Amino acid sequence: MPAQVLLQANPPADPSQLPDLISQLKVEISHKGFLSAEERDAIQHFRRAADYIAAAMIFLKSNTLIERPVVHDDIKPRLLGHWGTCPGLVIVYAHLNRLIRKTGQSALYIVGPGHGAPAILSCLWLENSLATFWPKYTRDRAGLHNLITGFSFPGGFPSHINAETPGSIHEGGELGYALSVSFGAVMDKPDLVVVCVVGDGEAETGPTATAWHGYKYIDPAESGAVIPIVHVNGFKISERTIYGTMDDKELTALFTGYGYQVRFVEDLENIDDDVAASLEWALDEIHKIQKAARSGNPLVKPRWPVLIMRTPKGWTGVKTLHGEYIEGSFRSHQVPLPEAKTDKEELELLNKWLGSYKPEELFGKDCVPSDKVLSIIPKVDDLKLGQKKEAYAAYTPLDVPEWIPSGVVKGTQQSCMKTVGSFLKEVIKANPSSFRIFSPDELVSNKLDAVLEDKDSGRNFQWDIESRNRGGRVIEILSEHTCQGMLQGYTLTGRTGLFPSYEAFLGIVHTMMVQYSKFVKMAHETSWRQPCGSLNYLETSTWARQEHNGFSHQNPSFIGAVLDLKPTAARVYLPPDANCFLSTVAHCLRAKDYVNLMVGSKQPTPVWLSPEEADKHCIAGASIWKFASVDDGVNPDVVLTGIGVEVTFEVIAAAALLRKLVPALRVRVVNVTDLMILGPEGSHPHALRDTDWDALFTSDKPIHFNYHGYPHELKGLLFGRKNLDRVSIEGYREEGTTTSALDMMLQNHTSRYHIATAAIRGGAKVNPKVAVDAHEMVSYVMHLAQKDREYIYTNGADPEGTFDTPIFN
Known part of the structure; x- marks a missing residue:
């Protein structure tokens, strides 16, 4: 059993002993020699190739393989991109390739620091996933030239990961959501593992802080798992990160308190052995938890793995400039050599930096990567991180029951939400593994509690003995951000969800919804991303019927947020009665690629139209x-x-x-x-x-x-x-x-x-x-x-x- 596990299972009685135990732990988990020399060499070749391409993407508009010294005219007129996080993202990508090739594990890679696009795009080019979806980026000289020169240039890839990036289901331009998206993605995907890198800057956000609890809503019998990797490189744009100032004792206490098994990855001299051993350990721990649950003997409050990876910001890049540290400081966050196009000293440093990767050893004739570089890439296309169908072609339409038999009598007074709740109960029965409700603890208040009547399809809260391992379809967590992130991950990997909320507080996820709609817009503009289910919001507890709540609970502004979206994505419905609401919900659950907002009352109101009349009214x-x-x-x-x-x-x-x-x-x-x-x-x-x-x-x-x-x-x-x-x-x-x-x-x-x-x-x-x-x-x-x-x-x-x-x- 790893020392971290022993430490958390048997913490010292005297907290002052913790630093000594952590020092022993570091010695015990030294994994020098874990990899064979051949594996280590191959991984390092892959890393060098990816790091070189990532750096070249930020700077070069010509001479992309530096077959001669770089001159000022080879530099792009505008230098855009973020170098600092790239080397760490490449390390994880390289080792995921090795792990997938070794085990056949189905995996997605979600990157919180979405501004690390150069790292991901370079790895995608090396594994030939770019060319699969974008023929202009072939794995040869022409394709590499197009990638490097087109990055952050009109007509090329943007500086952030987005829907144009194969394998992506999340753009990290707005930080804080990668972890919740990851948990949503693995729900009802029992064979899927999502490896999620959370930057230490992103870790400072409120949404991330809550999302650490996401595994408490993951039933290991029915769902996959997330391997979170906290990338602690110490700096944000121009300041230290909070996690960067925390020592191992503090981070161990924090994540142990969250309920994780903590493992540090920080042996820089043997980083590849350390990462390889740590990822294998994490996957083994996941399989143990899943095996117990799937054999009918689930662990009570299982401790899932988390990796804390410490590497210098901008590692392998420029060390110093003008007497100031670059590598290992905030100065490497974006463009380490911002004046390379005009400054002689910076140009010389760029030549030295790019040359340090020895690209002539990495790329052969016509710029095809060497056999060593390619040797760790999965051979099967569907196992490659850039070609997982879960990320672009996994949509399963819901079996939506006919709603008219669920209609209510015209002329009576009925609650729209109570009527809809009964219908959603039938939707759950018809779709036991492709529909979920994500709610910020308001289902009962919003009178949708019919979906909770069957415990086996009610709440899914694994730390609650009443709902543990029952296959519940409802995720209730008092964080709108976490609900939104999980819904996004669940939707973009092919399923359909519903987000009911108090009207006044749906605006909390306004910017998340906008970012999602931007992702969907760009997805529409690709030729290879297939449709996915719509993002469905059900807004109730409205300002007009507040019961005990007052002015603070009166805010219909989310309607305006949806109206501001691209018209092709936005849909806003205000059904006037229970039958119209049934018709609208059934329609929205069948719809694809929209942001659907449905606004209605939870209080009894007149039913103006019969089911048949309501159907015609809603169609019109x-x-x-x-x-x-x-x-x-x-x-x-x-x-x-x-x-x-x-x-x-x-x-x-x-x-x-x-x-x-x-x-x-x-x-x-x-x-x-x-x-x-x-x-x-x-x-x-x-x-x-x-x-x-x-x-x-x-x-x-x-x-x-x-x-x-x-x-x-x-x-x-x-x-x-x-x-x-x-x-x-x-x-x-x-x-x-x-x-x-x-x-x-x-x-x-x-x-x-x-x-x-x-x-x-x-x-x-x-x-x-x-x-x-x-x-x-x-x-x-x-x-x-x-x-x-x-x-x-x-x-x-x-x-x-x-x-x-x-x-x-």
Whole structure:
């Protein structure tokens, strides 16, 4: 048993003894001679080749094999890239190749320091994965020239790993998410191991700090495993890292507390033996844990391995420049020789640096890598890290049950979320290994708890004896970032997930969602990445029905975040009732490559449409609701439009009120469930043609929108439609507190009374009969609003019958 394991299983009674024990541990795990001389030589050749290519990619626009001394004209006009992390990433890549070739292990490599693209691209070129997907990067002189000269150059690869990079399912441009993505990727992939490098700068982020707990949601009987490698090179862009200032005792205590078996990889003189032995140890520990679980005798709280790899930042690069350290300092983070194109001293150092790799020994005729370099690369293409189908062609469509039999009775009051929860329970049954729910501890509060009724498909929390080893489909962890990262990893490796959340806090993952959509956009622009499931958000506990929560829980801004995405990716749905929500969820679970946002209420609200009517309504994206309109909506004076569950109720209530108070007013009621139809023709794949827009909203009559989100979002969406001076919009005004449902509507001018006054004023412009009494009726309606508000603040509740379903005679 390795000394680390013994140390964690039997910690010293006196903490002061820990440093001595760690020193003994280092001696015990010295693995000089672990590799054969032939293996070591081959790995070092691979590393030299990859490091050379990575460095050359940052600097050279010609003379890519330095067959003559590099001159200023060989240097790119703009030097872009990040060298500091590259040597460490190459070490791991080289040893993964050896391990895969030796064991046949199926693996993905996820890189937290995504700015280390030169390292990954160089390794992909050496294993011939680039040429598999990008024919211009053949493994010969022409292909290498294209790679080196095109890097961070118009038309070439960018400086960060992205969807154009074979084998990638994560871009590390925004740090903090690699580890959670890795845990999501191995779920329901029992034979897959993800090796995840977490940079010590990235390790300072909150999302990474929480993601260390991710293995506590990995059932070793049904899922694969993650080997985290914390790459401690000590520096960020211009400052020491926190982990870089921590000694081995502190790091051991930290990761032991997280629940890991810790192993240090820091023998620089024998780094290849150390890495090789450590990776084999980690894989052996994983197999022990999995074997126990899969044989019916799972370990209680198994300790998964983590490697702490210490190497100098910018290792094998420039040592010093102008009297300052480069290697082993923050100065190697990006471009170690920033003035190489104009400065003689820096040019000389670049020649010395690139020449130190002896490329003439690494590349043979026509620049084909030597046999030694190639000898550690897996022979089977599907085992190569750049050609794993899990990363680009693994999508399995869900078996989504027919939802209409799950529909509820028209005319009753039902919770959209309770209805959807029952449907999701059936989705889980039909897809026991390809669907998961990732939720920040809000399923019960959001009334989706039907999915928890069956313990064998409920929660999957391995440190809880009630849910351990039951194959649960629900991951509940109170970290939106971790839920998002796991969902991304799960989705991009071919499965489908759902992220339900309180409306107010979904914005926590705003930038993560945007980064994901950028990845998907670039994936669309490749010819080889196949579709994957959509990223599905279910937003509820909305501002309009807050129960005990107040102003802090009132924020519909995530809608705007999705609206800002590329139109080909963005979908926003606001189904008005339970049946429409069922139709929408079923559609989104079948959809591919989108970011789907579904917004709805968890409180009981009227079911306006039968299942069959709801299906037609959702297919259309919007429709005229004849039952609430005057003369079925024919020849209206004004069009009242609801977008969202609670605000649509207020539209219906306003229509009923107007029917009594202003019988001369001809009202058409429209409901919009697919927000994207409102954009001008051609702006979005779902946008209505102008003729269809006029059929719904007329070409010249006043329109009032009662919108669930911020009004400016709708204004932006409508911009480009004709004759918008007839449009008025109300929505969330950033007003609220812990108050009643009607008072929330009153405060934000989305109440039935505000809608009615907008309708009267609009109708007065086109209907003389309405105009005669318009001022008097507007005053009276707002008087009713004031009386209701006085009642609320006197009695602490809405007037009786406020939310009864309106009746139209």
